[in-house]
Amino acid sequence: MRRILSNNEKNINQSHDQPALEVRNVSKAFGGVNAINEVSLVVDSGRSGVMIGPNGAGKTTLFNLITGEALLDDGEIYIFGENVTKAPVQRRSELGLARTYQISNLFHELTVEENLYLGLKGKERDTKRLFSFVIPWFKNQERIYKVQDVAESVGLEQKLDTIVSNLSHGEQRQLELGMALAPDPKIVLFDEPMAGLSPSERSFMKKLIGRLASQKIILAIEHDMDFALSLTNHVTVMHQGAVLAQGTPEDIKQNEDVLTIYKL
Numbered sequence: 591m592r593r594i595l596s597n598n599e600k601n602i603n604q605s606h607d608q609p610a611l612e613v614r615n616v617s618k619a620f621g622g623v624n625a626i627n628e629v630s631l632v633v634d635s636g637r638s639g640v641m642i643g644p645n646g647a648g649k650t651t652l653f654n655l656i657t658g659e660a661l662l663d664d665g666e667i668y669i670f671g672e673n674v675t676k677a678p679v680q681r682r683s684e685l686g687l688a689r690t691y692q693i694s695n696l697f698h699e700l701t702v703e704e705n706l707y708l709g710l711k712g713k714e715r716d717t718k719r720l721f722s723f724v725i726p727w728f729k730n731q732e733r734i735y736k737v738q739d740v741a742e743s744v745g746l747e748q749k750l751d752t753i754v755s756n757l758s759h760g761e762q763r764q765l766e767l768g769m770a771l772a773p774d775p776k777i778v779l780f781d782e783p784m785a786g787l788s789p790s791e792r793s794f795m796k797k798l799i800g801r802l803a804s805q806k807i808i809l810a811i812e813h814d815m816d817f818a819l820s821l822t823n824h825v826t827v828m829h830q831g832a833v834l835a836q837g838t839p840e841d842i843k844q845n846e847d848v849l850t851i852y853k854l
């Protein structure tokens with residue numbers, strides 16, 4: 591396999607002095623609901639984190655604020671030291687941020703290969719749809735290799751010509767991962783990557799994400815507690831829009847507040 595991740599590994603090492611991601615006292619309300627209330631979070635360069643918490647804790651909203659898909663009411667967000675609080679989605683992805691979604695973000699009528707070209711382009715969804723018409727002109731040898739590498743890295747190298755709607759649910763989730771990885775991001779936010787997968791698909795996805803965690807800076811929202819706590823040493827627990835606890839998996843397993851909300 592060609593080494594698509596080498597630039598990224600280099601970048602991670604180069605940026606050790608700055609946190610990869612910093613969320614400072616961020617708040618966001620929807621009408622009367624305080625979805626996020628003065629949340630602070632640091633993801634250092636060269637390491638990954640995982641975020642757990644019950645339904646409605648504010649995890650996806652926090653992801654939307656980090657990517658710029660939703661605007662915060664208060665606080666600041668930094669990516670590799672750059673203040674991106676008011677920056678558009680595109681600037682944040684130029685700095686190396688990518689994400690996956692709970693709800694499928696794929697183009698179901700296009701092939702795996704075409705979707706990956708759109709991922710490579712790294713634009714917002716509406717722009718991508720327009721861009722799909724010019725894929726034949728966008729292709730060059732370097733991009734063809736790149737798409738093949740990404741497909742291989744998510745286990746879809748045999749499915750490049752398959753129309754997405756003919757993929758299994760697990761393969762679609764793998765492709766979503768590939769879409770996020772295509773622009774060679776430095777930080778990847780995973781929103782419940784295991785949701786809806788069968789046991790065998792889960793085990794494949796766990797291996798994929800486990801491998802990625804050693805190559806990229808990952809922040810994952812995950813409900814599978816065992817997997818979440820095995821992924822990284824840095825765990826954040828959210829509850830009712832706030833950070834309830836932060837620490838190692840051992841700290842979290844023994845934290846009384848966490849045990850209470852999970853009724854363990």
Ligand SMILES: Nc1ncnc2c1ncn2[C@@H]1O[C@H](COP(=O)(O)OP(=O)(O)OP(=O)(O)O)[C@@H](O)[C@H]1O
Nearest residue numbers: 620623624625643644645646647648649650651652
């Ligand atoms: N666009 C929106 N409009 C109104 N309320 C919203 C919106 N998005 C989120 N909320 C509310 O904000 C709170 C946090 O929701 P969020 O989806 O971020 O939680 P979550 O921790 O990701 O939950 P889950 O694990 O179920 O995905 C919830 O009370 C939710 O109803």
